Structures are given as structure tokens and as C-alpha cells.
Amino acid sequence: MFISNSAEQTIDAGRAYGEQARRGDVFALRGDLGAGKTQFVKGFVAGLGSQADVASPTFVLIHEYDDGRLPVYHFDFYRVESREALSRLGFDDYIFGEGVSLIEWADRYSALIPSHAKWLSFELRDENTRVIIEGAAR
Numbered sequence: 301m302f303i304s305n306s307a308e309q310t311i312d313a314g315r316a317y318g319e320q321a322r323r324g325d326v327f328a329l330r331g332d333l334g335a336g337k338t339q340f341v342k343g344f345v346a347g348l349g350s351q352a353d354v355a356s357p358t359f360v361l362i363h364e365y366d367d368g369r370l371p372v373y374h375f376d377f378y379r380v381e382s383r384e385a386l387s388r389l390g391f392d393d394y395i396f397g398e399g400v401s402l403i404e405w406a407d408r409y410s411a412l413i414p415s416h417a418k419w420l421s422f423e424l425r426d427e428n429t430r431v432i433i434e435g436a437a438r
Contacts, residue, residue: 301431301432301433301434302431302432302433303429303430303431303432304336304429304430304431304432305428305429306428307336307339310336310339310340310343310430310432311339311340311342311343311346312343313340313343313432314339314340314341314342314343314344314345314346314347315343315344315346315347316343316347317340317343317344317347318343318344318345318346318347318348318368319347319348320347321344321347321348321370321400322370322400323370323398323399323400324396324397324400324416325400325401325418326395326400326401326402326403326413326414326416326417326418327344327400327401327402327403327417327418327419327420328403328406328407328410328413328417328418328419328420329341329402329403329404329405329406329419329420329422330405330406330407330419330420330421330422331421331422331423331424332422332423332424334424335422335423335424335430336422336424336430336432337404337405337422338354338355338356338404340420340422340432341354341374341402341404342354344372344402345365345368345372345374348365348368348369348370348372348400349367349368349369350365350366350367350368350372351367352365352367352368352372354374356376356404357374357375357376357404358376358378358379359379361375361376361379361380361385361389362374362375362376362389362394366399370398370399370400371397371398371399371400372399372400372401372402373394373395373397373399373400373401373402374401374402374404375391375394375401375402375403375404375406376403376404376405377403377404377405377406377408377409378404378405378408380408380409383409383412386409386412391412395414396414403417406419418434419434419435420432420433420434421433421435
């Protein structure tokens with residue numbers, strides 16, 4: 301468990317994960333709106349050496365960042381309408397591809413998340429405090 305008291309600390313937590321990431325890793329992120337998932341991804345992408353301007357892919361469903369040591373595929377399942385929509389997006393090609401996948405709102409389609417994924421839960425405790433817990437989500 302990690303307790304963050306600022307957006308910067310949440311970004312730093314993501315950076316630490318990104319620095320350790322390996323090809324094929326999948327990170328399934330869950331938590332309420334404003335709980336820090338996208339801030340974590342910002343740090344994660346930076347931890348891979350990318351200079352990308354990370355934003356939530358809510359309306360486009362996926363962002364790709366490929367200027368770091370590994371490509372990052374950043375998904376947002378919040379507005380995904382169906383499993384078929386993910387299939388049309390080529391979801392399996394991404395998560396079993398050459399990069400690292402981070403999936404916000406992964407619990408919406410948890411059956412599609414591979415068994416090797418690392419699940420991270422983000423809890424909003426108050427205006428500044430977030431708790432990040434690594435563990436199974438199924």
C-alpha cells in the first residue's frame with residue numbers, strides 16, 4: 301500500500317512502476333473518478349523515459365506513447381460500450397504486443413484482463429490523499 305498526499309507523489313509512484321516495467325506487462329487500474337489513475341499513468345510513462353504529454357483517453361479509448369524505452373498503450377474502459385468494441389479496437393493485439401498496457405477502469409471488463417496483470421486500486425481518502433493498493437481485483 302502506498303499513501304499519496306499530492307498529485308506529485310502519485311506521479312512519483314507511477315514513475316517507480318514505469319522504471320521497473322517490462323515488455324508485456326499489463327497494469328489494471330481501478331478506482332473512482334479523481335482517484336489518481338491518470339496521474340499515476342503520467343508518472344509511469346515518464347518512468348519509461350517518455351516525454352509524452354499524458355492525458356486521459358476517455359473519449360478516444362486509447363493513447364499510445366512510443367518515445368520511451370517501451371511503447372505504452374493507455375486504455376480507458378469508462379466509456380467502452382461492449383466487449384465487441386474492445387475487440388474492434390484490437391485490444392488483444394495491444395496487451396499481448398511489444399509494449400506495456402495500462403488500463404483505467406479495468407474492472408468494467410475484468411474478464412478480458414489477462415491473468416498476469418497487476419491490479420492497482422486507487423482510493424480517494426480526501427481532497428489530497430490517495431491510497432494505492434496492489435492486489436487481485438477479480
